[in-house]
């Protein structure tokens with residue numbers, strides 16, 4: 001693969017995260033892995049030469065500049081903190097208009113004091129998930145390097161975002177998506193098909209699709225849009241900037257996020273490392289990354305095997321032994337939270353760095369806990385898909401363990417929209433027992449404790465009126 005060492009005087013460049021390698025590339029290259037050692041790449045900035053606002057509140061000036069698409073975007077209004085692209089190369093579709101909402105009903109479920117649990121709702125993005133934050137940055141980089149064909153492996157939301165960015169822009173991008181067979185929620189598949197992506201369903205799961213798309217991208221020179229792409233993580237840093245913005249620039253005590261491929265948690269860590277380095281925050285929130293039971297690699301490596309960042313040299317043998325064990329036992333990731341149904345998280349190392357810097361921790365929650373939390377999130381006013389609810393289930397767990405205090409300020413990231421996966425929701429609330437067994441019971445979900453059952457009534461006015469009288473007490 002072509003590799004030219006850039007001069008380190010560039011404002012932005014790419015650098016291998018392995019400290020014993022440290023190979024650098026310029027930002028006009030598309031590599032997706034270190035050409036020397038194969039490790040992950042970071043986008044790095046020479047902050048001494050970047051003009052960064054003196055205080056985070058200086059970013060408020062962008063609010064009155066909303067007719068400029070770069071200031072309207074919830075990603076690019078923080079462009080001084082991801083300065084890798086010439087402004088005229090930015091590819092934006094208005095992503096990142098998202099909401100941080102105090103959610104007291106959900107907070108009560110989690111065990112928090114009033115006003116202390118907040119939901120960062122990334123379902124408001126154009127494609128309905130947080131992935132748009134990363135896509136706008138990666139598409140900008142693709143444009144910078146002249147790429148036209150762009151590909152990803154996906155459990156659904158990455159491919160949805162990719163498809164939307166290709167179809168909503170006119171720079172000639174063609175979307176190619178790889179999905180595992182039967183492994184994608186209908187809402188997400190519908191998006192890829194509707195937006196015109198070349199959709200390749202391979203026999204296998206996400207980890208298989210990921211393996212293949214890397215090979216194909218390498219062989220055909222196609223631009224890779226998975227979160228091994230370090231530019232995606234630059235865009236996803238801004239989720240944290242918007243959380244801070246919504247809290248008048250005061251860091252919360254906790255950020256709780258679901259962990260799949262670990263791109264988000266990695267990006268959040270990088271955001272805080274940089275903000276601290278720049279003196280823009282004086283306190284760093286703690287980070288909790290939540291796996292689903294059935295896809296708990298991070299939890300196993302960190303909590304059962306003691307793997308840590310270790311100054312950039314995490315114990316590779318322990319990790320390899322864990323993967324060998326998965327292979328030997330033919331263990332495939334399996335959870336109702338399909339967006340985090342991943343056993344080989346590509347950003348593992350970067351996530352370990354984030355956990356190290358943010359005094360972080362990891363938990364796994366069951367499909368039962370996820371579905372119950374999801375129902376409470378829905379009843380609290382904002383719908384989300386199962387994977388998103390892992391954050392709320394994780395916060396509840398950490399409250400019960402006494403690690404999160406009721407008075408802490410906790411931000412749970414709701415990664416995607418409720419309508420992404422209606423199958424799981426209808427199975428949980430519906431009255432069709434067979435359907436419940438097939439979708440949820442088979443995964444060990446025993447109760448739909450918070451089900452809001454539809455009620456069947458004869459087509460008879462008196463019956464209907466009686467039923468309404470029986471069931472329509474106003475909420476307390």
Ligand SMILES: *Cc1c(COP(=O)(O)O)cnc(C)c1O
Pocket residue numbers: 129130131157158227258259260261262263264265339340385387388415416
């Ligand atoms: C992609 C995704 C995740 C996992 O995020 P990672 O960055 O891969 O850890 C979680 N929830 C939803 C809804 C997603 O689409």
Ligand SMILES: [Zn+2]
Pocket residue numbers: 016017018021022023034035036037038039
């Ligand atoms: Zn390297």
